[in-house]
Amino acid sequence: MPINAVGREVPSEINGQRFKPFAGDLKTPPEGRRAGSLIRMAPRGRSKVINSLEEVIKKVGLEDGMTVSFHHHLRDGDFVVNMVMETIRKMGIKDIRIFPTALFPVHEPLVPMLTDGTIRRIEGSMNGPLGEATSYGAMRETAVLRSHSGRVRAVESGEVHIDVAFIAAPTADPYGNLNGVDGPSACGPLAYAMVDAYHADHTVAITDHLVPYPAHPISIFQHQIDYVVPVDKIGDPQGIMSGTLRITTSPSRLKIARYALEVIDRVALKDGFSFQAGAGGISLAVTKFLGDLMRKKGIRASFINGGVTKYVVDMLHEGLVDVVFDGQAFDLDAVKSLKEDKNHIETPLAMYGNPYSSGGIVNMLDVGVLGATEVDIDFNVNVNTHSDGLLLHGIGGHQEVAAGSALTIVTVPLYRYRVPVIRERVTTVTTPGEVVDVVVTEHGIAINPKRDDIIESMRGSKVPIYDIQDLQKKAYQICGKPQEPKITDDIIAAILWRDGTIIDVVYKVKK
Amino acid sequence: MVEAGTHEKGDVFVSIEDGKREVIIKSKLERLYGEAIRDTVEELTRGIEAKIIVEDSGALDWVLRARLEAAIRKYGGEKV
Incomplete structure (x- = not known):
């Protein structure tokens, strides 16, 4: 295996995909053109509102082996990742690659899905239990971690193609205009989800605050959203917002x-x-x-x-x-x-x-x-x-x-x-x-x-x-x-530098 | 039975009770300092015929030594 610019031995292939070793910041110039998404159409009069997750998953044609994405604006208060993945599991869809911006301790219910065939790998941040389970070898394939911007680069460059983006929306109108500043699960910006809305083949907004058309302000625009699914609750405000953060007293x-x-x-x-x-x-x-x-x-x-x-x-x-x-x-x-x-x-x-x-x-x-x-x-x-x-x-x-x-x-x-x-x-x-x-x-x-x-x-x-x-x-x-x-010598995760080169790998830990 | 220390982070809890010599060590830092903790506990409790329980929450070595010494003195009936 090659040794990269910080002296770490890294593989040249992860999950069958080629990656270059880290050569120093901005030492690996970009190549090619930006990747695109499936072109869709929405004729006048067709409703985007679907009342069940199962129905929407059928409509977008989610199949075994596909990639689904999520964003983490709801942080440790998020309900959306768990409800979508639980629906996928119940529908018997297998070998999913999850491409979240970040997962949190609230997503612990995904741990058994690493071993029951539902999830083949996660490419994204795993804070807490999922990271720990992965460290002990629970994930079938190798995890890939990217920085916030490295993730955007991966989507734009086509390194990762998103089949379906599931976007938690604190406010949505029936035609798919979204914002994060209103509603019971308000989180502020929807900045992390924007690249997914633009580049995924299919996009599903999940909301607990459906407002009359048009919603305003608009963070993510209607022409990028295929379906809107109203649910009771997309998150727990206690976990979304940190309350008044306190300056350290130590x-x-x-x-x-x-x-x-x-x-x-x-x-x-x-x-x-x-x-x-x-x-x-x-x-x-x-x-x-x-x-x-x-x-x-x-x-x-x-x-x-x-x-x-x-x-x-x-x-x-x-x-x-x-x-x-x-x-x-x-x-x-x-x-x-x-x-x-x-x-x-x-x-x-x-x-x-x-x-x-x-x-x-x-x-x-x-x-x-x-x-x-x-x-x-x-x-x-x-x-x-x-x-x-x-x-x-x-x-x-x-x-x-x-x-x-x-x-x-x-x-x-x-x-x-x-x-x-x-x-x-x-x-x-x-x-x-x-x-x-x-x-x-x-x-x-x-x-x-x-x-x-x-x-x-x-x-x-x-x-x-x-x-x-x-x-x-x-x-x-x-x-x-x-x-x-x-x-051990078993690689469980690759850490990518922001330019998509491998800066290091993480090894399986013995119990 | 005597006790010293707490289960707070950065501290260590030590208890000593009558019985055959037995040393039980639990530490959140087992992977990084398991051997060092065991060495210190053996060094300070050598010759004490009792059941010694050490529950470490990331204490520095001198904290561990102080807690062990306090527990040993209490066990020996010493007035501090």
Whole structure:
């Protein structure tokens, strides 16, 4: 098997499909033309409303071996994936490839379908039980994980063809105009589903809030939706919205946020700058502190790319930022603002960071603050597997934000409980060290040696600066060197870089 | 029976009770620190003829040592 640019041995074929080894960011240029979907027609007077999932699955002609897609705007409150897959299972349709943007613990009912013949493989993020079951070898074929933008690229390039897209729609009209800002299961944007609506052969919207024609605002337009299925509930608002997200109260996490803020202040903070926001505890703290600092210094940001939360919306309303780009809303303040504020813009995921496009939002980002489960002495980052080898998380937008941002900061504790976070070698490479600039821990920061400019800007700062090897040694001193976990040679998942090359693989774990 | 520690994350729970020597260790980090935990428990409880249960929730080694020592002292009737 070839060795790729981050030193990992990777196969050249996954599930019978050829893939190139990772060669470095943007080192593998795109080829060909964009892929298309089946051309359909809808004569005047034909209703799109179908009252049962079984009937709609028959109408779209779903057969054994086909690919169905889902989006994750309803997150851990989603009912749609389970209800569709349960219907497919009952109908006796086999060997389905599921192509979700992400699955969550709420989708645990899919675990038995990995072994009963319903599902042959999942290509998408698997947060929790499905990832764990896959790690122990439950999935018949090999899982493929892509970043948010890498997934868009895969659809546009024809690497993945979607037969049927099932789109959870918090609001729909009978002719298929959809939005996510109204209804009992409101989630904000429908950004993840847009590429599926455009490129799938058949599209089915599933809604619990059917409104008279025409729905407005419109996120996904009627000419892309074949059928609309009304159901009682598409999700549980408790799992869709996070409630009011709280900034971390942990002193060590707050210290990490303050160190990160100092790096941003010295390296990137100027009028008109831009940054990526998220919903993690440290990320929220950085956003909040950055807002305070901007207010104090009289600085305005040109845009924030979200992960939108109340903290981002407050900055928009206060005039600290001109525009918010929204691919995902985490709380009700964000949903309300998307509906009401004209400078809060819903952005298709194709615009977010697809490297094979005419340029994504990430290319305009000055600062990206990201998390990690592990970082190694080559600045490689792992967000997919835990240190015991279990595949428990998706990639999210980590790759494109890291690759796009002028300043990429990874904030991590030196260790979690007893597990060192800064290591000699990450268990899985999600994002290569070449696109990571600064690693910030509660003990101090490490700057990627190739970023002389950042090293220069940080001169004279009170933030302790270490070689990353020293941070790693410190972590091992405190925790003790971990044993090598027992894994096998069987590949259970491939991790693709945003350009579709294989950056790493995940191996089956022994029970 | 004596106890020390908790089941909170980052801590370890230790109990010692009368009986034939038996050491039972459960850890969420078995795959990464199972051997290290076993070594520390053996080192600190050597010669103690009792049933020793260690339930680890990701404690650092010095936390494990402190909890073990507290349990051993209680078991030996020492007043702290």
